[in-house]
Amino acid sequence: MPAIRKPQLIKATMQAIDSAGLQKASVAIISRYAGVSPAIINHYFGGKDGLLEATMRSVLRDLSNAVRERLAETDPNDVIARIKAIVGGNFDSRQLDSKVVKTWLAFWSQAMHHPGLFRLQRVNEQRLLSHLRLELKRVLEPERAQFVAQGIAALIDGIWLRGALTPGGINSELAQRIITDYLERQLPPNAALRALSTRTAS
Amino acid sequence: MPAIRKPQLIKATMQAIDSAGLQKASVAIISRYAGVSPAIINHYFGGKDGLLEATMRSVLRDLSNAVRERLAETDPNDVIARIKAIVGGNFDSRQLDSKVVKTWLAFWSQAMHHPGLFRLQRVNEQRLLSHLRLELKRVLEPERAQFVAQGIAALIDGIWLRGALTPGGINSELAQRIITDYLERQLPPNAALRALSTRTAS
DNA sequence: TTTTTAATTAAATGGTCGTTTAACAAAAGA
DNA sequence: TCTTTTGTTAAACGACCATTTAATTAAAAA
Secondary structure (H helix, E strand, O other), X not given: OOOOHHHHHHHHHHHHHHHHOOOOOOHHHHHHHHOOOOHHHHHHHOOHHHHHHHHHHHHHHHHHHHHHHHHHOOOOOOHHHHHHHHHHHHOOHHHOOHHHHHHHHHHHHHHOOOHXXXXXXXXXXXXXXXXXXXXXXXXXXXXXXXXXXXXXXXXXXXXXXXXXXXXXXXXXXXXXXXXXXHHHHHOOOOHHHHHHHHHHHO | OOOOHHHHHHHHHHHHHHHHOOOOOOXXXXXXXXXXXXXXXXXXXXXXXXXXXXXXXXXXXXXXXXXXXXXXXXXXXXXXXHHHHHHHHHOOHHHOOHHHHHHHHHHHHHHOOOHHHHHHHHHHHHHHHHHHXXXXXXXXXXXXXXXXXXXHHHHHHHHHHHHHOOOOOOOHHHHHHHHHHHHHHHOOOOHHHHHHHHHHHO
């Protein structure tokens, strides 16, 4: 099993979805993008369903990797910076090309009626929420942290959703400005300082 | 042409999408939900595409009607109340059942690759934005109004999107609380008063 | 080099798709 | 009532679908 084939087919799947839509992304079209025979999809993924699930997994993994990378190089005690890192990871330029955004939306819609994709989507959604809540709890009361986390998550997904239908795609800078602005108006005036002093006191 | 058929088929389409997804919503399945023959779809809508477009148009029309109704019975000079009316219309209980939300999302995803649906979606999106901007301009500077309008629109769509994958569906009360909270933190402290006094002075 | 295994494909299969055609039923008009 | 129009359907059509089979090519092992 050449290690090249799987990523190659996943990329071809995204191209097919980008240009024809999930509806018309048949194994014939996908394999044509990959320059291989249709039968090979069954050989590597056990069927079209397996390929689609792998493709969605790939999109979600890349996204959460972008978040993880940014969190890793952010001061563990700078709450505001950490939330901005989470947001920034969700608007990482590598993830914002049309191919990825359209695939993401197509799968979100598909997940409603596909248990495998549904579970994937849900796990990811919960992880985003809990990352946000974890940081927010250091500067807000727990229930308030939950509330704001939901607001930020809705903003992220809403901007992605609208970006999928905007000719120019997602405006990463504007997106982060909207969310940062939301965040700053939710935090107490000196939240950054308080978070730091809490740490030094413990 | 019995006037009953068209709405009947549109409703059947939403039922099919709700329970099987747009992918598997074939004319056979849709017509079975409507209790008629598959051929009748071509007779009334000229083809499956016509039915899908009519269904999307129906969903979007119902939504903007809900907004219009609420705006009509709101004081034209109470900016905050008017924005809340727009938001409330987008979370009207009549529009929030699974059938409608799933159909909405399926079409949003579909619109990316279907010029007819794309145009529909885009017109609606712009109308929401301009309704919001119009009101916000009375209490905020124009560019700030545009900024906040985008934030509110993203929150609305993001909450719908996330609601489509939440087992319990959209929590209308929480949704409106999140957006109202956002709005109030964006407005100057006495925005309501200022808007009113502007009117009485003109 | 020969043999064996792995990767790939062309072709065939059964199924479902959306649409069309031609026949049938029901209602409306004469 | 008889005729004509309208609404509806069953059946057939060709196209495309995902998947399987058996044959072919390429790589690895002997």
